[in-house]
Amino acid sequence: MKRIILICIGILIGIISYSQSLSSLQNINVDNLSEAQIGQLKQQMQVQGVSVNQIDQYAAAKGASQEQAQKLKARIVQYSGHEVKPGNRYPESDNEFNMAGDEAQNGFEPDQWKRDSVRAAKPKVFGTSIFKNAAMSFEPNLRLATPQDYVLGPDDEVLIDITGLSEASHKLYVSPEGNIRIPLVGVVNVSGLTIAEARRVIKNRMTSTYKGLASGNTSVSINLGNIRSITVHVIGEVAHPGSFTIPSLATVFNALYQSGGPKETGSFRDIQVIRNNSVIRTLDLYDFLVYGKQHDFRLQDQDVIKVLPYKNRVTLTGEVKTPAIFEMKKGETLQDLITFAGGFTEKAYRESITGYRNTLKERSVVSISNGDFKSFQTEPGDEYTVGKLLNRFVNRVQIAGAVYRPGVYALKEGMKAKDLIQLAEGLKEDAFANSAVIFRKNNVGITEVASFSPKEVLNGQNDIMLQREDSIYIGSVLDMKESDFVYISGEVMKPNKYPFGEGMTLKDIILLANGFKNRANVGEIEVYRQITDVKTLNENVTKAESFKIKMSSDLESGEAATFKLKREDRVVVRPIFGAEDMKEVTIEGEVIAPGNYVLTSKKQRISDLLGQAGGLSAYAYPQGAFLTRQHKKEAVDQKAMEVIKKDAALKVKSKTNAIDSMLVEKQDAMTSDIVDIRLEKIMKHPGSKYDLQLEEGDVLSIPKQLETVNVSGEVLRSASVRYQSGRSLGYYIANAGGFSAKALAGKTYVVYPNGSVDATSHFLGFRVYPKVKPGASIVVPLKPEKKGMSTAETIGLTSSIVSMAALIVTLIKAL
Structure with a gap:
C-alpha cells in the first residue's frame, strides 16, 4: 500500500513540474518536445485565448527566442493537421481548421468568394469568403528590388560590397539606436533614412577611408538584406483583433488576413490606418475585390488598422453573376451595385429591376427601369431582385413535316406561308400537297387549328399571313398509309x-x-x-x-x-410429304455394339435396336434394363409427368390401404424420365405389347449382373447388402439394423432396376412384402406424425356430446 502511495505522489510531482516547465518558455527547445507536450501547449493557449496566428508573440512574451517561437508555431500547426506555409493565416480553432481543410482540398481560384455566394441559399456578405479560405495567403513579396523609399530601422540588414582597389563585403544590422558599425569607417546613423538617402550618407563616410571611391578606382554597392519585422495592431470589427508581427514590407491586406478580415458587422470599404494618433489613410477593399487594384501603401511599426462598422448594405439576388449582400457608399447607384455583382447573367431580364425598401413603419416596393439604373440611389436595407427572361419569342415561326429543312425561323414583317415553305427549301417529293395544318394561338393563348393547301399557296393562291408562334405541319403520303x-x-x-x-x-x-x-x-x-x-x-x-x-x-x-x-x-x-430429319437413339451397357443408331422406320421397336446392336453380352442383366425417354418442358409434357405420378401412386394403392404422398414424391424422382420395360419378355415376344416403339433421343440401358440390394429410409443404418437368392425383404431390413421407431413398415416398397415399383400388400391381416431382385432398392417410408386434440377441440367435442345426450333424454321423456 505504501508503495502505491509513493508511486502516485511521484506521478503528481512529475505532472506539476512538467506543467511548470511549460509555463515558462525561456529555455525551451521545440525540437525536443513530444506530441503530447505540443498538445498540452496548444490547449493552454486556447484557454488563454491565444490564436494560432499569435503563437509566436505569445512564445516571445514567455521568454522564447524568435527562432524557437517560429518553430513552436509550425509544430502546433502541424499537430492540428494543417500544412505549414510561410505567410499563411491559420484557422483559430479546430472547427475552423476542419472547415479550412475542406476548402483547401478544393483549391482556390480568383473568383472563389463569388462562387461561394452563389452556392449559398442565403446571400452572404460580399468578400467574406476571401478571408476564410485557408488555401489562400496574402504574404508580402520579399524578393522584389529594394524600394528607394524604404525607411531603414532597427534589425534591418544592410549589405555593403566594396570592389576595385579594395575588396570587402559586410553584413551589418541596424542597432536599436539606428546605427551601423562599418569596419575601418566607424558608426553611421541611418535611422529614419530611406535606402536612397542611406546610400549617399554611407558612401560619403567611406570616402575618407577608401580613397579610390573618389577617383573611381573603387566602387561600393549598398543594398538591403533581410528586412525587420514590425508590429501592427488590428482593431474594430474584425474576426480576431490583436497585435500581429509582420514583415516591414507587408501591406494592409497582409495584416487584415492575419486577423481574419472584417466580421459580419465590419466594413469592407471604410478601413482606417492610424499612425501617431492620426488617420493617415482610408482603404476600400472593393478596389481589390471588384477591380483587382492593389494599394502599395506600406505599414510601419506600431501602425493601427481600424475596421469600422458598416453603414449601408443592400442585397442583390436573382440573375446576376454574384448574388450577395453589398456595401454601398454615398452617391453610388444601382448600376454600381450591378457592377459589384459582376453584371447580369445571360438570362437576366434587364428591362427593369424590382426592389424592396424599408420605411419607418413598413416596407415598400420600388421598380427601376433600365434607363434609371445609373441615377437611382440605393438606401440601407434595400433588397433588389433581377428577374429571368420569359420563355417566349417575339418573332418565332416553325415548320415541320415533309419539307427539306424543318425547324424554327424568324418571323419578318409581311411574311406568309409561302415564304416559310421556301425558307425550308420547299416540299419533299412525298409531301401531301393538297392540304396542310397551321397551329395558331388566339388572344388568350389557346391553340387553334386551320388548314390550307400548300399546292395553292406555292402557286400564289389563298396564301396566309403568318403570326408570332405560328406552326405549320405538312404531312407525307408515306405516313398516311399502313406499312406494306x-x-x-x-x-x-x-x-x-x-x-x-x-x-x-x-x-x-x-x-x-x-x-x-x-x-x-x-x-x-x-x-x-x-x-x-x-x-x-x-x-x-x-x-x-x-x-x-x-x-x-x-x-x-x-x-x-x-x-x-x-x-x-x-x-x-x-x-415433301413424309420427309423428316434423321432421328437417333442410343443403346448402352452390356450389348455387343453399344452406341448411337438412326431410326430407319417410324415403327422401329426395342427388339429391332437390340438386334442392330448384336444382342446382349454374356454379362448382361436383362431384368435391370430400362429405357430413358427425353421430355420437352412444355405443357403437354407436364401433363405426362402427372400421369406418371398417378400410375406410381395406383401401384402402391392397389396393394395398400392408402396413398403415401412421400412415396409418390420419391418415386417421381426415379420414374419421371424412365419407362418401365420387361426386356426378357421383349426378347421372347418381339413386336408384342411389351416391345415399345422408339422415339428420337431414347436411351436403352442394359446393366451388368447386379449383386447388391440397397436399403434406405427409416432403418437404423442405410446399407448395401449382398444379394442372396431366395431371401425375403425382412432379411435385408435386418442387415440394415431393422426398422427405426419412426418407420412406416406397412408401406415399405421396392424399386427395381428397370424402374418398376412394387409395394407391401396385406392379406388377412398379414404383411406380404414384395420380392427382392438383384440391384433393387428397398425404401422404408417415414411414419406420419399423429397430432393430438387441442384443449379447445376437446371442450368442443365434449360440449357436442353432452348436448346430443340431453337432446336424446328429452325425446325419450316426450315419448
Whole structure:
C-alpha cells in the first residue's frame, strides 16, 4: 500500500513540474518536445485565448527566442493537421481548421468568394469568403528590388560590397539606436533614412577611408538584406483583433488576413490606418475585390488598422453573376451595385429591376427601369431582385413535316406561308400537297387549328399571313398509309416478312428468303390473300382466298415467275410429304455394339435396336434394363409427368390401404424420365405389347449382373447388402439394423432396376412384402406424425356430446 502511495505522489510531482516547465518558455527547445507536450501547449493557449496566428508573440512574451517561437508555431500547426506555409493565416480553432481543410482540398481560384455566394441559399456578405479560405495567403513579396523609399530601422540588414582597389563585403544590422558599425569607417546613423538617402550618407563616410571611391578606382554597392519585422495592431470589427508581427514590407491586406478580415458587422470599404494618433489613410477593399487594384501603401511599426462598422448594405439576388449582400457608399447607384455583382447573367431580364425598401413603419416596393439604373440611389436595407427572361419569342415561326429543312425561323414583317415553305427549301417529293395544318394561338393563348393547301399557296393562291408562334405541319403520303409487307414461311432459308413493292412476284420473295430448303415441296406453293372487296365480304363468309402455284427448285420455270403478289399476302412452302430429319437413339451397357443408331422406320421397336446392336453380352442383366425417354418442358409434357405420378401412386394403392404422398414424391424422382420395360419378355415376344416403339433421343440401358440390394429410409443404418437368392425383404431390413421407431413398415416398397415399383400388400391381416431382385432398392417410408386434440377441440367435442345426450333424454321423456 505504501508503495502505491509513493508511486502516485511521484506521478503528481512529475505532472506539476512538467506543467511548470511549460509555463515558462525561456529555455525551451521545440525540437525536443513530444506530441503530447505540443498538445498540452496548444490547449493552454486556447484557454488563454491565444490564436494560432499569435503563437509566436505569445512564445516571445514567455521568454522564447524568435527562432524557437517560429518553430513552436509550425509544430502546433502541424499537430492540428494543417500544412505549414510561410505567410499563411491559420484557422483559430479546430472547427475552423476542419472547415479550412475542406476548402483547401478544393483549391482556390480568383473568383472563389463569388462562387461561394452563389452556392449559398442565403446571400452572404460580399468578400467574406476571401478571408476564410485557408488555401489562400496574402504574404508580402520579399524578393522584389529594394524600394528607394524604404525607411531603414532597427534589425534591418544592410549589405555593403566594396570592389576595385579594395575588396570587402559586410553584413551589418541596424542597432536599436539606428546605427551601423562599418569596419575601418566607424558608426553611421541611418535611422529614419530611406535606402536612397542611406546610400549617399554611407558612401560619403567611406570616402575618407577608401580613397579610390573618389577617383573611381573603387566602387561600393549598398543594398538591403533581410528586412525587420514590425508590429501592427488590428482593431474594430474584425474576426480576431490583436497585435500581429509582420514583415516591414507587408501591406494592409497582409495584416487584415492575419486577423481574419472584417466580421459580419465590419466594413469592407471604410478601413482606417492610424499612425501617431492620426488617420493617415482610408482603404476600400472593393478596389481589390471588384477591380483587382492593389494599394502599395506600406505599414510601419506600431501602425493601427481600424475596421469600422458598416453603414449601408443592400442585397442583390436573382440573375446576376454574384448574388450577395453589398456595401454601398454615398452617391453610388444601382448600376454600381450591378457592377459589384459582376453584371447580369445571360438570362437576366434587364428591362427593369424590382426592389424592396424599408420605411419607418413598413416596407415598400420600388421598380427601376433600365434607363434609371445609373441615377437611382440605393438606401440601407434595400433588397433588389433581377428577374429571368420569359420563355417566349417575339418573332418565332416553325415548320415541320415533309419539307427539306424543318425547324424554327424568324418571323419578318409581311411574311406568309409561302415564304416559310421556301425558307425550308420547299416540299419533299412525298409531301401531301393538297392540304396542310397551321397551329395558331388566339388572344388568350389557346391553340387553334386551320388548314390550307400548300399546292395553292406555292402557286400564289389563298396564301396566309403568318403570326408570332405560328406552326405549320405538312404531312407525307408515306405516313398516311399502313406499312406494306408480304410474308413467307415454311421450307425456305429465311422465313420472315419483307417489304412489299408494286410488281413484286412470288419468285422475288423466294429469292429474298434465300431460296428453298432441301425438303421443300416446290410442286405446290400456297399463297393466301386477304379479301378486301366490301361487297364480297358482306355476301360471303370467306375472308381470304388461296392459290396453289407450281415451281421448280431452280426458280427458272413454273408460275412463280409471273404470279404477282399483293400487300399482306402470305406465302407458305410446305415440306415433301413424309420427309423428316434423321432421328437417333442410343443403346448402352452390356450389348455387343453399344452406341448411337438412326431410326430407319417410324415403327422401329426395342427388339429391332437390340438386334442392330448384336444382342446382349454374356454379362448382361436383362431384368435391370430400362429405357430413358427425353421430355420437352412444355405443357403437354407436364401433363405426362402427372400421369406418371398417378400410375406410381395406383401401384402402391392397389396393394395398400392408402396413398403415401412421400412415396409418390420419391418415386417421381426415379420414374419421371424412365419407362418401365420387361426386356426378357421383349426378347421372347418381339413386336408384342411389351416391345415399345422408339422415339428420337431414347436411351436403352442394359446393366451388368447386379449383386447388391440397397436399403434406405427409416432403418437404423442405410446399407448395401449382398444379394442372396431366395431371401425375403425382412432379411435385408435386418442387415440394415431393422426398422427405426419412426418407420412406416406397412408401406415399405421396392424399386427395381428397370424402374418398376412394387409395394407391401396385406392379406388377412398379414404383411406380404414384395420380392427382392438383384440391384433393387428397398425404401422404408417415414411414419406420419399423429397430432393430438387441442384443449379447445376437446371442450368442443365434449360440449357436442353432452348436448346430443340431453337432446336424446328429452325425446325419450316426450315419448
